[in-house]
Amino acid sequence: MSTDIKFAITGVPTPPSSNGAVPLRRELRDLQQNYPEQFNLYLLGLRDFQGLDEAKLDSYYQVAGIHGMPFKPWAGVPSDTDWSQPGSSGFGGYCTHSSILFITWHRPYLALYEQALYASVQAVAQKFPVEGGLRAKYVAAAKDFRAPYFDWASQPPKGTLAFPESLSSRTIQVVDVDGKTKSINNPLHRFTFHPVNPSPGDFSAAWSRYPSTVRYPNRLTGASRDERIAPILANELASLRNNVSLLLLSYKDFDAFSYNRWDPNTNPGDFGSLEDVHNEIHDRTGGNGHMSSLEVSAFDPLFWLHHVNVDRLWSIWQDLNPNSFMTPRPAPYSTFVAQEGESQSKSTPLEPFWDKSAANFWTSEQVKDSITFGYAYPETQKWKYSSVKEYQAAIRKSVTALYGSNVFANFVENVADRTPALKKPQATGEESKSTVSAAAAHAVELSGAKKVAEKVHNVFQHAEEKAQKPVVPVKDTKAESSTAAGMMIGLSIKRPSKLTASPGPIPESLKYLAPDGKYTDWIVNVRAQKHGLGQSFRVIVFLGEFNPDPETWDDEFNCVGRVSVLGRSAETQCGKCRKDNANGLIVSGTVPLTSALLQDIVGGELQSLKPEDVIPHLRANLKWKVALFNGDEYNLEEVPDLKVSVASTEVTIDEEGLPHYSRQYTVYPEITEGKPCGHGPEDHI
DSSP, X not given: OOOSOOOBOOOSOOOOOTTOOOOBOOBHHHHHHHOHHHHHHHHHHHHHHHTSOTTSTTSXXXXXXXXXXXXXXXXXXXXXXXXXXXXXXXXXXXXXXXXXXXXXXXXXXXXXXXXXXXXXXXXXXXXXXXXXXXXXXXXHHHHTOOOOBOOTTSOOOTTSOSSOHHHHOSEEEEEOTTSOEEEEEOTTTOOBOSSSSSSTTSSOHHHHTOSBOOSSOOTTTOOOOGGGXXXXXXXXXXXXHHHHHHHHHHXXXXXXXXXXXXXXXXXXXXXXXXHHHHHHHHHHHHTTSGGGOTTTGGGSHHHHHHHHHHHHHHHHHHHHSTTOOOOOEEOSSOOSSOOTTSEEOTTSEEEEEEOTTSSSEEETTTTSSGGGGTOBOGGGOGGGOSSHHHHXXXXXXXXXXXXXXXXXXXXXXXXHTOEEOOOOOOOSSHHHHTTXXXXXXXXXXXXXXXXXXXXXXXXXXXXXXXXXXXXOOOOSOOOOOOSOOOEESOSOOXXXXXXXXXXXXXXXGGGGXXXXXXXXXXXXXXXXXXXXXXXXXXXXXXXXXXXSOGGGGGGOTTEEEEEEEOOOOTTOSOHHHHHHHHTTOEEEEEEEOHHHHHHHHHTTSOOOSSHHHHHHHHHXXXXXXXEETTSOEEOGGGSTTOEEEEEEEEEEEOTTSOEEEOOOOEEOHHHHTTSTTBOOTTSOO
């Protein structure tokens, strides 16, 4: 193999201290609130990093381009899937999505980004004036700087949006290197290409028209609409938190946990994956913008905060399951490093990432521990504990604090603590939809908020009454969707005391639903051909009625969750994607249902979580739709290999409130049979 430059990927070389400690990658909001000097350096360093000459190997443009477009070899390293067609470069990219290498490949990739960003931060720190100790302060802060993450699954601080303003604001305040406070173009909001298209053919026509990265672009003007993101994230926060908790506490097999490729032997309890959740965030934050397309997503500054969080979730899971790692699998087709049928394993080279010696590529086995690259996370400070058992207990405690201990505790936290914000503006015409300011997302329409607050209060009032008497059976139809579905964390809603202060792991009013700490947990499983539509799409799951206008589906009160499929066209230059398309690759995902069912129970529409009650309720009320990332509806029955099923398993909640999943799943074709693309008794799960 011949390459132009063997660029060693080291991350930030940091020998562990005497007790094994290394610097931490911190959550974005924590960094901003509690480490202001590092946050300031982050903004200035990222600004300068993005401004580097795009011809430089370690420029922001070149590093981002490894992930897809402009489909050119990085440091001269050939790709896994070189191919040729008229007008192409013959280079197929380094794609590892929907493969066993998905999360491990991204670790050295993030280390390269962090390595370059760190260098920029150090240079910035040295530019501050010596007078007043300013330079010394920033040099000290820069020493332990690491790339932050955005934890999109944890509850936002009260009074804040689910999508931080530091990511959505076009400008941001900094202390610049002259020591003066000033407003600059926010480097977390967008990356501006310079020049717009450095070389002819670097980007497809669809993407070359954008001078900067965009999120939810206006169809007519292309303007970014970041204000769309916060309500969408918050509306499906319960599903997202439950999904992350399910993955971290239930999944025990690395292959099932890590990536989303489906095969006929997939267990009903393994349809979800970290890659599936990862896809949802690309969808929810990108709309039809850069984040929603894997070919250009790495140019959006949000990509890096998102993927650092994915890396963090892997670190947490791996330390809870240290003995589970890759099962060797045959390569589905020939690549640069393996012939068809040869094993892809923990020893497979992760090109184009040269190791510290610059003599070999990193492998999955070598990058398994984040300390290799000089960092850890707040939850993975293993050096603080005297035993593995103590360390893992601390991790579980952290997971439950962030994502809830069990579905009942999660339900109280997710539903009772969130306050609806403004209904999405009902403007006419595309242009008016694009002009909603970030400030408008903060506003609360008092009359609308009051109505929904009353609804939430009534829900919990029902819960208290249920502890005293059984529910009267009601018809199998859902209440009309709330008109104020966009959620933000804001006004405080006073909850009944029985739900705010429960002496046990399950709120007192909900204990009857889990006798002896046992209950039935419900999920929706979805599978479909990844590239079957030649573009990305989402399968949105509803429990109850909803507005037929697909533009409203993201904000619907009865929207339970989604499975996002990041497909590509047949003309993509991604070689792996083209071969996956030819082979009819099917991917899968999971939408947790139990929290939505609890909402129906306390609302008086369902008796219990037992199958005899849930089956007819889901048969009558469970619905799903398909939408493209541009917001258009797509005919369900034209999606190749789309199949939707429902499954359940028994869960036991221990004295500390932690759920223990039996992992024995029952599938219910009687719920989905006869519905478009619904699983039937003769279908393979």
